[in-house]
Amino acid sequence: MRLQIILIVASLATFIYVILRIKKHQLNIDDSIVWIIWSILLLILSVFPGLPTYLSKLLGFESTSNFILTGFIFVIYIMVFLQNIKISELKEKNKKLIQRLSIDKKKEEENNK
Amino acid sequence: MKNNKKVLVIIPAYNEALNIEKTVEDIRKNAKGVDYLVVNDGSRDDTLDVLKKNKYNYIDLIQNLGLFGAVQTGLKYAVEKDYDVAIQFDGDGQHQAKYIKSLVDEIDNNSIVIGSRFVTKRKPFTMRMLGSRLIGFAILLVAGIRIKDPTSGMRAYDKSTMADYANDINNPPEPDTLAYMKLRGKKIKEVQVEMNDREFGESYLNLSHTIKYMTRMLTSIFFIQPFRKRK
Numbered sequence: 345m346r347l348q349i350i351l352i353v354a355s356l357a358t359f360i361y362v363i364l365r366i367k368k369h370q371l372n373i374d375d376s377i378v379w380i381i382w383s384i385l386l387l388i389l390s391v392f393p394g395l396p397t398y399l400s401k402l403l404g405f406e407s408t409s410n411f412i413l414t415g416f417i418f419v420i421y422i423m424v425f426l427q428n429i430k431i432s433e434l435k436e437k438n439k440k441l442i443q444r445l446s447i448d449k450k451k452e453e454e455n456n457k
Numbered sequence: 458m459k460n461n462k463k464v465l466v467i468i469p470a471y472n473e474a475l476n477i478e479k480t481v482e483d484i485r486k487n488a489k490g491v492d493y494l495v496v497n498d499g500s501r502d503d504t505l506d507v508l509k510k511n512k513y514n515y516i517d518l519i520q521n522l523g524l525f526g527a528v529q530t531g532l533k534y535a536v537e538k539d540y541d542v543a544i545q546f547d548g549d550g551q552h553q554a555k556y557i558k559s560l561v562d563e564i565d566n567n568s569i570v571i572g573s574r575f576v577t578k579r580k581p582f583t584m585r586m587l588g589s590r591l592i593g594f595a596i597l598l599v600a601g602i603r604i605k606d607p608t609s610g611m612r613a614y615d616k617s618t619m620a621d622y623a624n625d626i627n628n629p630p631e632p633d634t635l636a637y638m639k640l641r642g643k644k645i646k647e648v649q650v651e652m653n654d655r656e657f658g659e660s661y662l663n664l665s666h667t668i669k670y671m672t673r674m675l676t677s678i679f680f681i682q683p684f685r686k687r688k
Contacts, residue, residue, distance in 0.1 A: 432626075436626050439522055439526050439529075442518060442519055442520045442522055442526070443518075443522070443526065443529065443530045443533055445519055446516050446517060446518045446519055446530060447516060447530060447533060447534050447537070449516075449517070449519075450515075450516045450517075450534070
């Protein structure tokens, strides 16, 4: 029961933390959606502990904690990979900007000759 | 030069203040009729001053981009200025301008022409060439073409290939993309050239860099290039 309360408090805190960051303009809404859904999911799991137990049995895990850990790590993997894609995109855009600016600077100098 | 093709020699330069004059003068003297463009990749030494002082033709990147980004900038410029042939040429004095003509001569019938050290000469059995052999073998397995000097940084691209290299996010001017270009049906040819050893500055060839480079090349040739889109 105590663990359950801790989990509920933790998921609520996550939720509030994300909202506060958005309010302070540190995170845009698009990027925050996934974190909000994640904190709501955490809240549901901690309010209804029977749910993960049921799912874990259904999928054949030996214990619920194994199921939870595996699930969480999987989610983190996906998040990291998605971030990696974002970083690649940003790098590419950044590179294009630098190239465009540098080439344009060069062309301007040519035209001024 | 033959058929009045517009040729641009692209020279990426990162901290090459000591070598760049020699490289450009070599091109001016021994490769008449071609244009050149130095791409200063955010050098922290006096490269830019040397370029300005000599009134060389150059692009000054506002941020350091690395070799790939620097060469690509030159290629983009070549595409926009409607050049027929673009040649990648090292700024560190390793490449010799007198061979530019032989690369240009072959571009009529090929998409990519590589200035190769080992067309008529045998490749020595040194540690350094072991990497070259491995990469060459990987390209042979995947793309079915024997490239004797895959790591050569002296290459000529025709107009359409130039655009591929200029615009694709995953076409660094490295050996792995040769496999991809071959798989797409582009013709690749090697011509014999000689190369000098570096005179000034250090090269990237230390152990950790070599391992990183080889891992990147082999993974890319075996697991990425065969699965890329071949429009």
